[in-house]
Amino acid sequence: MSALLRYTVKKILIGIPVIFLVTIILFSIMQLMPGDPIDLLLPPGSRVSEEKIQEIKRTWGLDKPLIIQYFYWVSHILRGDFGYSFVTKLPVSNLLYARIPYTLQLMLTSQALAFLIGIPLGVAAALRRGRFTDSLIMVGTAVLWSTPGYWLGLMLMLAFGFYLRVLPISGAFSPASMVLPVATLTLPYLGMVARLMRTEMLEVLGEDYIRTAWAKGLPSRRVVLRHALRNALIPVTVLFFLNLPWMLGGAVVVEIIFAWPGMGTLLYNSIVMQDYPVVMAIIFIIAVLTVICNTLGDVVSAFLDPRIRLEKGEY
Amino acid sequence: MTDPLLRVVDLKTYYRTSAGLVRAVDGVSFEVYKDETFCVVGESGCGKSTLALSIIRLVPYPGEIVGGKIIYRGTDLLKLPESEMRKIRGKEIAMIFQNPMNSLNPVFTIGFQIAEPPVIHFNMDGRSAWRRAVELIGKVRMPDPEVRARNYPHVLSGGMRQRSMIAMMISCEPKLLLADEPTTSVDVTVQAQLLNLLMNIKRERRMSMVLITHNFGLVAEVCNRVAVMYAGKIVELGPVREVFRNPVHPYTRGLMKCLPIGTKRKEQLYVIPGQPPNLIEPPPGCRFHPRCPHAMEKCKKEEPPLTEVEPNHYVACYLRR
Ligand SMILES: Nc1ncnc2c1ncn2[C@@H]1O[C@H](COP(=O)(O)OP(=O)(O)O)[C@@H](O)[C@H]1O
Ligand code: SF4
Ligand SMILES: [Mg+2]
Numbered sequence: 057m058s059a060l061l062r063y064t065v066k067k068i069l070i071g072i073p074v075i076f077l078v079t080i081i082l083f084s085i086m087q088l089m090p091g092d093p094i095d096l097l098l099p100p101g102s103r104v105s106e107e108k109i110q111e112i113k114r115t116w117g118l119d120k121p122l123i124i125q126y127f128y129w130v131s132h133i134l135r136g137d138f139g140y141s142f143v144t145k146l147p148v149s150n151l152l153y154a155r156i157p158y159t160l161q162l163m164l165t166s167q168a169l170a171f172l173i174g175i176p177l178g179v180a181a182a183l184r185r186g187r188f189t190d191s192l193i194m195v196g197t198a199v200l201w202s203t204p205g206y207w208l209g210l211m212l213m214l215a216f217g218f219y220l221r222v223l224p225i226s227g228a229f230s231p232a233s234m235v236l237p238v239a240t241l242t243l244p245y246l247g248m249v250a251r252l253m254r255t256e257m258l259e260v261l262g263e264d265y266i267r268t269a270w271a272k273g274l275p276s277r278r279v280v281l282r283h284a285l286r287n288a289l290i291p292v293t294v295l296f297f298l299n300l301p302w303m304l305g306g307a308v309v310v311e312i313i314f315a316w317p318g319m320g321t322l323l324y325n326s327i328v329m330q331d332y333p334v335v336m337a338i339i340f341i342i343a344v345l346t347v348i349c350n351t352l353g354d355v356v357s358a359f360l361d362p363r364i365r366l367e368k369g370e371y
Numbered sequence: 372m373t374d375p376l377l378r379v380v381d382l383k384t385y386y387r388t389s390a391g392l393v394r395a396v397d398g399v400s401f402e403v404y405k406d407e408t409f410c411v412v413g414e415s416g417c418g419k420s421t422l423a424l425s426i427i428r429l430v431p432y433p434g435e436i437v438g439g440k441i442i443y444r445g446t447d448l449l450k451l452p453e454s455e456m457r458k459i460r461g462k463e464i465a466m467i468f469q470n471p472m473n474s475l476n477p478v479f480t481i482g483f484q485i486a487e488p489p490v491i492h493f494n495m496d497g498r499s500a501w502r503r504a505v506e507l508i509g510k511v512r513m514p515d516p517e518v519r520a521r522n523y524p525h526v527l528s529g530g531m532r533q534r535s536m537i538a539m540m541i542s543c544e545p546k547l548l549l550a551d552e553p554t555t556s557v558d559v560t561v562q563a564q565l566l567n568l569l570m571n572i573k574r575e576r577r578m579s580m581v582l583i584t585h586n587f588g589l590v591a592e593v594c595n596r597v598a599v600m601y602a603g604k605i606v607e608l609g610p611v612r613e614v615f616r617n618p619v620h621p622y623t624r625g626l627m628k629c630l631p632i633g634t635k636r637k638e639q640l641y642v643i644p645g646q647p648p649n650l651i652e653p654p655p656g657c658r659f660h661p662r663c664p665h666a667m668e669k670c671k672k673e674e675p676p677l678t679e680v681e682p683n684h685y686v687a688c689y690l691r692r
Contacts, residue, residue, distance in 0.1 A: 262431075264473035270429055271468075272488045272539065273461030286478050362523040363477055 063364070064355045071351040078343040079133070082336055083126050089332060138337035143329050148337045151322060158228060159311070159318030163303045165234065166241035171296060174246045178253025178292075179285065185258060193250065200247030205306055209240040209313040226315035237314045241306050245299070252295060256288040263287075290360045297353035301346040374445075375402035376579050377426070377464075377547060382439035384418075384425045391651035395421040395434070397603035400677075403547065408573065408580045410590045410611070412626065413600035414647050419583045420469070422600070423549045426581070427460050443547070462492040465540035466549040467569075470556050471532035475524035481535040482508070482520030488542045507538040512568060530561040534568070541572060548573065551583045566593065587626045591615055596683075599623045602648050602658040605677060609684035619686040621663045657688070665690055 104112075113119050117128035132138075138148035181193040216236060217225030224233045260266065261284050269283040304319075311320030319338055326334035358364040380400050386393040395418040403409045411419050424430045426441055428448060441448040443464065448456065468474045476484060485507055486500035495503070501520070508516035511534040524532055533553060540548065553569060554562040570593050573580050582594065590597050590611060597614050599607040599622060607620040618624045625643035645662035648654055657675050660666040669689055677687040 264468065264470060265476040267429060267431070268468065268474045268536075268539075269476065271427060271460055271466045272491070273457050273459070273543075274487065274491055275457060278491070283476055283479075287476070290478075361478060363525045 060358060063358045067351050067354045071347045074347050075344055076130075078340065078347075079130050080126070082340055083129055086129075086332075086336065087122070133337075133340060138340075139333045141326075141331050141334050143326075143331045143334075148333050151334060152319070152337060152341070155317065155319045155322045158316060159304070159307055159320060162234070162237055162241065162310070162316060162318060163300070163307050166238050166245065166307075167296070167300065167303055169238065169242045170245040170249050171292075173242075174249025175253050175289075175292065177246075177250040178255075179257055179280075179288075181250065181254040182257035182261065183280065190254075193254075197247035197250045200243050201251065202247075203244050205240055205244055206309055206313060208243060209236070209310055212236050212239055213313070228317055233314075233316075237310050237316050240310050240313070241303065245303070245306075249292065249295070253288065253292055256291055257284060260284045260288045290357060293360060294353045294357045297349045297356060300349045301342065304342060304345060373405065376405050376407075376444060377403040377581075378440070378442040379422075379426070380440040380442065382422070382425055382441065383437045384421050384430055384434055385437050386421075386434040388433060388651075393650045394603050394653065395650055396425060397650075397653075398439075399600075399603075399605055400439075401598050401605065401608060403579050403581060405546075405579055406577055407595045408570075408582055408593055410594035410597040411581060411583045411600055412587055412590050412597060413585065414643075415585055416647050416650075417600045418603040418650070419585075419600055420551050423466060423551050423581065423583055426549060427464055427466055428456055429460075429466075458492070461488045461540070461545065462543045463545055464547045464549065465543070465545040467533075467536050467540050467551065467553045469552040471529055471536055472556070474536060475532055477524055480521050480523055481527070481532075481539075482522075485520075485535065485539045485542055488539065492543045503542065504538070507542055508535070510541075510572070511535070511538045529557040530565060533557055533565055537569060537572065541576065541578075544576060544578075546578060548578050548580045549583070550580060552585065553582075554589075555585070588630050599626065602653050603650055604658065604687065605685075606659065606687045607685065608677070609681075613681065613684050617681070617684075619680055619684075619690070620659075620688045621665055621690065622659050625662075 115128075117125050120128070136149050138152070140146065141148055141151060144151065177193050177197070181190045184190045213225045213236060216223040223235050224230065225236060227233055261280075266279060266284055269279045274283070307318065308320030308323060310316065311318045312324050315321065319341070322334065323338045325331075326338070379402075382396055382399045383394070384396040386395055397418075399418075399422060401409070411422065413419055421430060421434065424434075425436050426448070428436070430436060436449060439449070443459065448459065451459070475481065482501060482504045485504035486497070489495040489500045489503060490497065505516045505520045508519050513519045513531060513534050519527075519531075519535075524535070527535065537553075550569065554565050557565060566589065569580075572578075582589075584590065594611045596609065597611050598605045599614075599620065601622050607614060607618070607623045614623065615627070618627055622643070625641075628641040629643065643662060648658055648661070654661055654671075655674075656672045657663070657666070657670040660670040663670065667689060675687045675689050677685045680686050
């Protein structure tokens, strides 16, 4: 087995217990909540016969000890069955399926834009270190990075929605609806990516192996884009994955501001209306996403950096 | 003698640091002839690396070549545009660096890194360049060249990395090899092997070499001519036998006294008293005078010029006249 594959398996094996820990915590919270757990499982307010209730109790193992109940519950949520919403009385999974695509659309577009713009900006600043372009990029990204997302969102709304009246400020009715939420998510993050990229690039450009590349007579394009960028991109790529959960966090805020019909607004509304099954499901999804992204970050960095997958005696 | 392959004339390379102007190389002149091994020896910090980096014009920021000429086969390298200089580096003049641990790119296999120069300089296709890399890996005596070619640098020992470095730098058959303390940072047990390898390759390919070292013992073994550097200047220059038989400059004599002789243990070795000077404000007159046992009044005021004391043997010292 190759070192990379072994490393990947190791990281996944570390990730799985973390997800189980999350399920244990969520299950404990559910136990502490007032009311009969059966209420979480039945369509609320529905008139159901005693036999039906007994049957549901059996399938969910509610007549069994707590530890068995836990395993029944885990097996259900792993299949995507999170019970019913208190408020809409619909299965939680149906609500989620309707919302997740919107959130993904927002997150992934912003994430992609931040990297596609941030990386070249950072490289450009590094290559023109100390000159005007560099200063301009550094000041600009510092401003962007230190801007709170909700404030930026409100300002963009004010500028483009109220004064200029060129872009929609709420909902998701047309592609134009995406512009302001995506901008709000992208801009601060783009600043961070550009600054990290510049730092990494400058560090790598000062390495001995870059001097070696010059000494070989390689053209500057090749030295910069192949030898230096390839190394400088490693931490930036890892950031891409580690930051996805934060992006989701940012999306929650942005969705609320712009009434974007994603998981963020769903979470917000569910908290306000104490719709626990929905809140639980979303927290579970965020936790799992965090674990998956961390694992991916580790694996990708090992893929890009042969030093990480080094094990003793391995060639 | 024939025309020199390389002629360095009054070279000055300074670093503009916040503490002041560091005169790392301050008016150095010498020639390197075809097939010759020219040694530059001196304590650490006297400007040897800066000298070598100046020759291929890779002095790092904030360093700058502020004067002089570097004439390689009739062309002044300091006048070439960067694009032309690139065709010299690696192809005509190659350089082996002191620290093999950081001098190879960690994310590429050594095969890739060795194959790269021929692809760039000779437009060789990737497959032939790879075959050539494997050959070169065998040439520098690494076992299992096919396997090694696919290795990343971090799995190799310091000695193996330096061998890869040699393979990489001879891949375009340069005419001049600059070797900056090539054996200093590898394990003591492989230093001799590595030097032998380097000298064999040099002889076989009929390259000229500038070998930089702070180990005076090494000089006697492998060099034709030697330049002794002190505080950014050459203080003695001549054929190795001549300099060893009749060292004139007190600094050269000091370096020779430092050599281990017979069974003497290291702690009993002689060391030149004092420290090499700060190159921001070097001592006036002869830069060696604060440490020189023979210093005279004149030494503190006027700088001794490099003069021929015997045929081809130059010394910058007032002692002999
Ligand atoms: N990048 C640099 N910036 C500032 N000063 C430097 C730099 N590199 C070398 N120097 C200074 O130049 C002088 C000569 O250094 P160097 O050429 O490395 O000497 P050597 O190779 O003989 O040890 C030293 O005084 C050193 O401090
Ligand atoms: S010139 Fe004077 S100080 Fe310098 S080495 Fe000769 S004797 Fe010593
Ligand atoms: Mg040095």
